[in-house]
Amino acid sequence: MNPTYAAPDALPDDLAGELWVAGLDPDAVRRLVLAGLDEDLPDGGVDTTSVATIPADQRGTAGINAREAGVVAGLGVAAAVFAVVMGDDVTIADRVPDGTRVAPGDRVMTVSGPTRGLLTAERTALNLASHLSGVATATSHWVEALAGTGARVLDTRKTLPGWRALQKYAVRCGGGVNHRFSLCDMAMVKDNHVVAAGGVVPALRAVREAFPGLPVEVEVTRLEELVELLDEGCDRVLLDNMTTATMAEAVRLRDAHPAGGGVELEASGGLTLARAREVAETGVDFISVGALTHSVTVFDLGLDLT
Template identity: 45%
Template sequence: MDTFLLDELLRGFLREDLEHGDITTEAIFSGAETGSAVLRAREPLVAAGLESVAARVFWLLDERLRCSGSIPDGTCAAPGATLLTVSGSVRSILRGERVALNLVQRLCGIATLTRKHVDAVQGCKAAVADTRKTTPGLRLLEKYAVRCGGGRNHRFSLSDGVLIKDNHIAACGSISEAVRRARAAAPHTINIEVEADTLAQVEECLACGVPVIMLDNMDAPMLRQAVELIAGRALIEASGGVNLRTVRATAETGVDIISVGALTHSAPACDIGLDWLEQLAP
């Protein structure tokens, strides 16, 4: 992640939580006390953002804080594993605790769910990808977590590529016309993908020479028919309603990419706690 973009986000999260200060911490501690604490896994998880996000939260809050022992992103951690150690001002650690935990709990949850989907399609050629169904303001972080879990990123924004979906087609009148208009307006460096709900729409995509076809909300038998119909003439993405129960069957149809909105919109946060190790006399 580009720290120029990341730091702006993290400072905003800190401002939201601190607002006019930490009344509790400032009342109890003078600011001279120092100590150490650890972020610890309380359930099995795939690590995401310990050094790049949590440690940076603490550093942005207080450059004198020292973070060490961060578990590498993408690493599986068992319950009780130390994920990151932070040392320095007691005040600063306590002020940054909630923001750091909120973020890494979310990111590890996404990475963990992504890894389960990736593991489920092992042996198939299909890659697991995310969607734009992300939490507003957190897309940069959540898509990073997908990569930590072994998945791929779809578009980051509407400007990343042409994706002609059902509502574009309905408003325009046909796939052919929508593709014609997109080709006339889009730069030559931008790829065109079209969503198809039926085999007739797949045939229309092929007639237009569409390079990427998204097969939307098709069951496994229909996906196989579409894959046979396309016969290598376009990159094939399957999307819509995919979950851990169905992702293997989807992959076995021969599609190239499986996009799963649940990776970011439904991943449960992982249970991670901050445990105090020591408090040193000022």
């Protein structure tokens, strides 16, 4: 254990319970926090600046404030950083719920405890909350663009290694919907699988034979492939890199097909926020956006000692 911070074996019960309810594993969050702190304090190192400038017995209060408009997420994870650094010697107050829309200057959390601990925890806490708030804010923009169309925005597996649960949680905070979490909970037949299997239908049949009952999504690039999958009763079809007009025709084919009622259509590939609404108005059920997690701009949060 690093002697320069508390590093408890578990998070406080109330915080751990809150993370569980949010769909996050408290111990996984604790391990990620420890990894982040170890980058700042490797091998038992100390926060040299804080040790030099702040008396060991000084206590303080800091506010975490939004410096732009958006949707916040990960504040419970940020609270975990302060708990890991200072143990029971920290008080969290005024924390707004994740998913809250905030304006510049809004206080999202107040933290009180040893001043050295507050500043040692600052960067790790802000790195986590700022990134996750960026994901939530980006997602909220897509949700707004799709409002009233019936289409929903999906994330992808294009996540930072080790951060998937957190990033997908932030997508939910922004109003989006999670796609599969892993390679196990849903089969997704992509172009390379289709090539290897010899076509979309052979690939679909192979998955159903190997894993009966598992949801299956198959990627298509041509309407002829869509019709083949409609005939097979595929669960979900991914329309890859299609024009808006072609997607509209795909929806028409699905709606006219006797077995099309249970088939969901997902638009993917090269989609932009500017194009979001016109794609949604074709009638697709989902729009998947890898940029929600792989190209997000961090949200500007700052910690100010009062």
